[in-house]
Amino acid sequence: MKPDNNKKQKKDDKKQLGLQKTPSGISGLDEVTGGGLPKGRPTLICGEAGSGKTMMSVEFIVRGATQFAEPGVIMTFEERVPELALNVASLGFDLEKLQANKKIKVDYVHIARTEISETGEYDLDGLFIRLEYAINTVKAKRVVLDTIENLFGGLANEAILRAELRRLFTWLKDKGVTAIITGERGDGKLTRHGLEEYVSDCVILLDHRVLNQISTRRLRIVKYRGSLHGTNEYPFLIDNDGIVVLPVTSLELDKEVTSERISSGIPSFDEMLGGKGFFRGGSILISGTAGTGKTSIATTFADGVCRNGERCLYFAFEEPPQQIIRNMRSINLHLDKHVKTGLLKFCAARPTLYGLEMHLVAIYKEIQKFKPAVVILDPITNFASIGSLSEVKNMLIRLIDFLQNEQITVMFTALNLNDSLRDPTDEAVSSLVDSWLLVKDIEANGERNRGLYVMKSRGMKHSNQVREFVISDDGLELINVYVGPDGILTGSAREAQMIQEETGIAIRNYTLNRKDREIMRKRQVLESKIASLNAEFESVEEELNKVYEEEELRKQILNKNRETMQNIRLSGEKNSKPKKPQNDS
Amino acid sequence: MTAEDTKKWELRLYIAGHTEKSVTALNNLRKYCEEHLKGQYRIEVIDLLRKPQLAEGDQILATPTLVRKVPEPIRKIIGDLSDEEKVLVGLNIIPA
Numbered sequence: 212m213k214p215d216n217n218k219k220q221k222k223d224d225k226k227q228l229g230l231q232k233t234p235s236g237i238s239g240l241d242e243v244t245g246g247g248l249p250k251g252r253p254t255l256i257c258g259e260a261g262s263g264k265t266m267m268s269v270e271f272i273v274r275g276a277t278q279f280a281e282p283g284v285i286m287t288f289e290e291r292v293p294e295l296a297l298n299v300a301s302l303g304f305d306l307e308k309l310q311a312n313k314k315i316k317v318d319y320v321h322i323a324r325t326e327i328s329e330t331g332e333y334d335l336d337g338l339f340i341r342l343e344y345a346i347n348t349v350k351a352k353r354v355v356l357d358t359i360e361n362l363f364g365g366l367a368n369e370a371i372l373r374a375e376l377r378r379l380f381t382w383l384k385d386k387g388v389t390a391i392i393t394g395e396r397g398d399g400k401l402t403r404h405g406l407e408e409y410v411s412d413c414v415i416l417l418d419h420r421v422l423n424q425i426s427t428r429r430l431r432i433v434k435y436r437g438s439l440h441g442t443n444e445y446p447f448l449i450d451n452d453g454i455v456v457l458p459v460t461s462l463e464l465d466k467e468v469t470s471e472r473i474s475s476g477i478p479s480f481d482e483m484l485g486g487k488g489f490f491r492g493g494s495i496l497i498s499g500t501a502g503t504g505k506t507s508i509a510t511t512f513a514d515g516v517c518r519n520g521e522r523c524l525y526f527a528f529e530e531p532p533q534q535i536i537r538n539m540r541s542i543n544l545h546l547d548k549h550v551k552t553g554l555l556k557f558c559a560a561r562p563t564l565y566g567l568e569m570h571l572v573a574i575y576k577e578i579q580k581f582k583p584a585v586v587i588l589d590p591i592t593n594f595a596s597i598g599s600l601s602e603v604k605n606m607l608i609r610l611i612d613f614l615q616n617e618q619i620t621v622m623f624t625a626l627n628l629n630d631s632l633r634d635p636t637d638e639a640v641s642s643l644v645d646s647w648l649l650v651k652d653i654e655a656n657g658e659r660n661r662g663l664y665v666m667k668s669r670g671m672k673h674s675n676q677v678r679e680f681v682i683s684d685d686g687l688e689l690i691n692v693y694v695g696p697d698g699i700l701t702g703s704a705r706e707a708q709m710i711q712e713e714t715g716i717a718i719r720n721y722t723l724n725r726k727d728r729e730i731m732r733k734r735q736v737l738e739s740k741i742a743s744l745n746a747e748f749e750s751v752e753e754e755l756n757k758v759y760e761e762e763e764l765r766k767q768i769l770n771k772n773r774e775t776m777q778n779i780r781l782s783g784e785k786n787s788k789p790k791k792p793q794n795d796s
Numbered sequence: 797m798t799a800e801d802t803k804k805w806e807l808r809l810y811i812a813g814h815t816e817k818s819v820t821a822l823n824n825l826r827k828y829c830e831e832h833l834k835g836q837y838r839i840e841v842i843d844l845l846r847k848p849q850l851a852e853g854d855q856i857l858a859t860p861t862l863v864r865k866v867p868e869p870i871r872k873i874i875g876d877l878s879d880e881e882k883v884l885v886g887l888n889i890i891p892a
Binding site: 318320321322327328329330331332333334336337338339340341343344365366 | 810812813817820821844845848849851852855856857858859860861869870871872873874875876877878879882883885886
């Protein structure tokens, strides 16, 4: 995240020519302040005891020394140097080493009223000289005074002290060091002794609240003269890498988007989403009542992602990973295989383990470590038990923002407590997500079946049909719902309907066959009739032909006879005339 | 060890340059010492403008500051030492 901050810083420098800023290096803080603390000016960090003032200021110095090549001075009025070093060692800061390398200088100012008595006029030149000496020793650009208010406890003459403090802050400005002054929160005032009077450029208020037995640290920028800044309360936390401030949302919505798609792992379900599945980098919410198979959908998705050789990070907030793996074996999903190859990683934590912010950061960190293509949170409903609805929503907005930036697809599951669509978690989250699937119980004929709806799916064609969602030994499948005269048919009613229809088909087929045979027989009858008619016709024809032929024959014979007669007559005239009359008689 | 080091009272006065306050303080201190601790004291004046590194060791905040190194315990009196009684009480020269 650090390089991002640097980039941001440069960008802001261009935007705000007037005020130069010093990046604090504290992740998130530079985003909230639009680039860091005012350069060369003092900043007041105030808050109650244990709100993290010292941690934040020490981190400012350490980050400056290690990341921005800006050495720093810590002047502590509270903790001795070894104590301070020990306290911040838990954040991974090695003050002793940094001191030895002349990157920082820690000066412990001890004040005890019992040891000091005051007579007459004095000033705090001693302090100035010490500070200047420390600054010169390491050529410091950053200074922390933690907490200078302790002077009020050590010195009785408040008039002198106030005058000197005013002089000190002016002096710090003249020195051009970026300074953090810490102050304890007072009644009705930001600090107990009104330090805000002197430090007016930038005031940051830290707060540590416990709600429902879960503590949340918050930060608010009370003022930042000459600069735009986020005005919200931003949650932050202190973990073993230092302080992380979480901006509720980045102010811009200029995310890069892709139209690349990612399969849901269920082919029949992809079909409901235009045949391709979800958008990569999108967010998907699966909500449903208990036992509707939300986890099954989520794990099937995870399985599909891993099959494609991509990484999937699975946050389980309800079941231990081993249990999920075991349970999913029953639907022919072998997740342990993916866990072994390192493509799938489970992170399990009870939501009540720590506050929302801590969860968010834990999620952030895991994601940055594992660099997955897909993140699954199962389920998000339980977060409602550790924060109000709006807090959960804020957290999810931030998470979705972050994931969208990283082009990571995220799937949430949410438990609906009742069957109505107007479940609060759904309502809160549904507007944030790109795709919302609802798995609903369809109860009829004394059995319970699952119906899957695509409530919304931005930017893609999606089915408006309710599908029956079947969890079988072989995995998940969506089946077209049968719509009968009595409404939607699911489960055994659907099976019955299917059997009924199959019977119908068989009967129809049988009838058809019988008809065919009938036709065959009819044809045979007809054909035999035709044959007999043909025969009849032939005999008639023959009869007719016989007459005709006889006639012809007779004609021929007649002709022949006549010819013969003629020949006889002609031959009689030639050979013997007398013979001719014989012929005539 | 020289005789000088074995004085009963070792006093250190931290100042930041020769300001009006530091001159007043030094004059006052000398006066009180001559009156009450004649021959038993040693005053060391440290100008922090010249030796800023010494401020940390004796935990100096304010100037002028008078530090009683010996006898123990260390006591500090800040200011121009204009209130004689307070100074003497502070240095445990006279009981409170």
